[in-house]
Amino acid sequence: MSNSQTGTPVECKHFKTLLLDGGILLAGFDYSGKPVNVLNAESMAEWQKIVGYAEQAPDVNGVVLVSVKEGNFCAGADLEQMHEAQKQCSFQEMEQLVITAHTLLDKMERSPKPFVAAVEGACLGGGLELALACHARIASTHPKTCFGLPEVKLGILPGFGGTQRLPRLIGLPAALDMITTGKTLFPRQALRIGLLEGMVTSIPSSVRVLDTIQKETFVQTAIAQARALCSAPVRRPPLSASVRFLGSPVIRSLVCRYARQQVIKRVRHFYPAPLCAIDAVRRGMGRSVLEGSLTVEKPHLMDLMASPVSSHLVGLFLAGEKVKRSVASVPAAATRIGVLGAGLMGSQIAGQLTEKGYEVVLRDVSSDILAKAIGRIHKAQTTQVRKKIILPSDLLYRMMRVTPTTRIKDVNLASLVIEAVSEKLDVKRAVLAEFESEAHPDAIFATNTSSYTLADIAVKAVHPERCVGLHFFNPVAKMQLVEVVRAPFTSDKALAQACGLAKRLGKFPLVVNDGPGFLVNRILSRYLVEAVIMVSEGISFQRIDTVAKNFGMAVDSGHPMGPLELLDLIGLPVALHVLTSLAVLGSRIESRDALLRNFLPEKEPPITFWKLEKENPQALDAVANYRRANPSDATPISDEILHQRLFFPMVDEAVRCLHDKIVEYPWQVDFALTYGTGFPAFRGGLLTWARQTMAQGQIAQELESLAGKYGKRFEPCQGLSQGGW
Known part of the structure; x- marks a missing residue:
């Protein structure tokens, strides 16, 4: 059947519309001025206008939503708008946007006219929640097509009904897994779990206008799906008996309790968002989608959005976008x-x-x-x-x-x-x-x-x-x-x-x-060297790593890790080589080569600090041999001093890197340490944590005190007490 144009029914800034034969309204999302499509007050108002028109117009029988931008369906809520609200501590506009989204998506879901999402490119966060409110979803196999609810990685939960619709669509266990981890699914995975009605191999149009996009194979499939739904409502295959059983009221609580245990095992209690999401799913399943969204999901969302954890995580995400934008667009030199x-x-x-x-x-x-x-x-x-x-x-x-x-x-x-x-x-x-x-x-x-x-x-x-x-x-x-x-x-x-x-x-x-060491390794070396020095003083492996893990080191990887565990992962030969090369930094990198060489027996694998999640007896023997040959007069220290010795030198070295122009801005240090060393993202980055938890000059004073007791390696740089970082 021909899909010839019969009119442009709705004029919008961020959407293009085309009424096709058979009464199918093709709506193309093309947010103006941004490389990706986002949902904010402006774009949501326009989508509301299109939905209202489709509902009222007698010549519209169904709607197919596509993206005009290649490689991006919708990236979700406008995080720049959200971060600005967090910085101003003013959330009225965001709350109104959430309410509007809930009522609008409910209207779509209840509409007698079918809405079909034709997804090509990233479909994330609010973008996936928009697609979930449609009556069917067809995806292309474009390499950038993926699905996810990554909100927990931003310190919030899915806020446009995702905690309510997803469990009803794919079952409770699969939904909890997606929501609490923020994992991304590719089209074949999404099809397998029932998130999609169809998947089509398609070549994207080089000319990104609706007249050409509508001819793409996967868009044609979505249009055909919409036409089919006009005459017969969508009949989804029922969830399997086992999945329905796990979603039943009594069993649901047990499944959610298990999900909580898994979250705490993975990220401890550092991140409240996954636990709030589980609660929203559990309590919302007994209500209608709209009621659960407004009375359970929304209050959790607004509380999380106002938290410092979310502000830090959104700030780091936007820093990553800034890093990518700062790269000049150059054509690939070759394949x-x-x-x-x-x-x-x-x-x-x-x-x-x-x-x-x-x-x-x-x-x-x-x-x-x-x-x-x-x-x-x-x-x-x-x-x-x-x-x-x-x-x-x-x-x-x-x-x-x-x-x-x-x-x-x-x-x-x-x-x-x-x-x-x-x-x-x-x-x-x-x-x-x-x-x-x-x-x-x-x-x-x-x-x-x-x-x-x-x-x-x-x-x-x-x-x-x-x-x-x-x-x-x-x-x-x-x-x-x-x-x-x-x-x-x-x-x-x-x-x-x-x-x-x-x-x-x-x-x-x-x-x-x-x-030397560029940025990440130079700062990380201070942390690792101090851990090795503390080992040489007789402080237990368990205690050193526990203090670091209690601070949150590497928690974002799903496997909290202290400095000695990290050395095992890096490999002592590599670590020793890097630390030796950084000796040019002077007294700040105080060598314990004699100790580490005890861990490198000839013609045998290196000895690790940990073995089968326990302190390695061979490592304990190596430390004992070193301490007998190199007696130390070190006295017992508190966990607070241990913490200071691990982390304060990192701050000092970060400020030195700024002074040496390794990078220009403090946010670059925060971003690099979070994504390169496992510094806990919920703290906002190394320098953000230092600024927000200690008065100006406090770290310099503490380092001077440590220098008086432990030596020159702790002497602070001049810029540390001057601020500006």
Whole structure:
């Protein structure tokens, strides 16, 4: 049937409308002035106008909602508006928006005229709640299509009826899992759990206007779905008997109690939002959707929105958006990237590149190392097949895009190579020299070094202007931060291409100036070194890590972790190498090499501090041997002093980094430490925490006191007591 245009019935700023044959109103969401579609008072008022028109117009039989923006259906509520309300402590407008959303979505849900969401791109938060109020949802397999209710990651809960509609649609256990974790689902996963009525492979239109978008296969499918629903109401397959049983009134309380236990196990009591969400689901299930939304969900939402935890989390989210916006939009230099070094980091980076469609030339001098790298990449992709994220055919195509080689000349067609060889300066310099002898004249050399400066590596480079740092964090797939390192000689082109690549990999490309440890490792080293020093004084592993975990370190990963556990994860050989390279910072990095070398027996695996979640007896013996050879007159300390010794030096080093212009702004430090070290997000970042919990000059005074007792490493920098950070 033809879908010819019969009129543009509603004029709006943020929506385009087109009335098709058969009375289907095609509404295209295209928020003006923003790269993504958001729901705020302005866009919600326009959608209300469209819904009202569709309800009243006799020539409209149904509505299909699409996005005009490629790769984004709707990102949810306008977080800039919400954060401004948090800073002003004025929430009247936000509360009115929530009330409007509840009544409007209820009106859609109850409408005798079908609403169908044609989802291509990210459908998150309020965007998913908008889609949930539709009578059907059809998704395309566009690589950016995904579904999620990530509100708990912002310190709030789904506030447009998500806690009420989702359990009714997909069942209580699956809904609680989505809501309390904020996890993202891809189309095949969403289809499997009943979130979608259909999934269609579709090629997005290059011309983003409704006349062309309506011709896309998945939009045609949504239009056909709407026409079908005009004559017969949607008949969803019933939930399975087991899912219905788990949602029954008596069992529901047990399921919610179990969900609470899982949340507390994962994030303790640091984050109230997931627990409030569980309560909203539990109490709302016995009410109508509208009543549960207004009387249970909304009060929780407004309380959470006014909390400092939410303000901190929203601020960090917006900082991430600022990091991405600060990257100039540059066209991809090429689809072929070289990776030099096929060890743990090199193979992970290569895997990320092939996932994003790049052809990867993975080079190593050892064919055995290459074989192991290909095995690791295949294993990671197989996991995605098992989780229904990709098809087996996607795995095949991804693996075909990775070309292993032992010859450096095979990377000569790559316009950018990432160096990830072993952390040995002479090796890195040799690899750079090899690269320059074979590479295209304009090719960019990006080092993934974690312990050497870019200037050290490029000291003999023929073309240092094309050298840049791309410091990924381990594990690469999970860690969103990438430090893009700029030396004085790095060209703007090299910097822009490196930032653009990191952004296309879905990372936050934070530009930092060259210097020992860059930003994250330099600050983190103070924390790790002090933990090792306390071990040498005889303080128990358990106590050191417990103080850090009680502060919230690494809680956002779902696995709270202290500094000694972190050293085990990093690996002592790597950590020792990084700490040794940072000795140039002077007395602040006080060596305990003799202790750590007791943990590195020859021809044996390194000894870890922890083994099977208990203090490792071998590590305890190593510490005892060290203490016998190096007696200490250290006296017992309180947990408060232990806490100060771990965290105050980090603040001092962060302020020194600002003074040294490693980065320019305090918010960049907060963002980097949260996403790069596991500093607890609910505290707003390292410097925000220090500013908000202590008077100006207090940390400097405490550090001076510690310096008097423990030595020069605690002496505060001059800028610490002056503020401005």
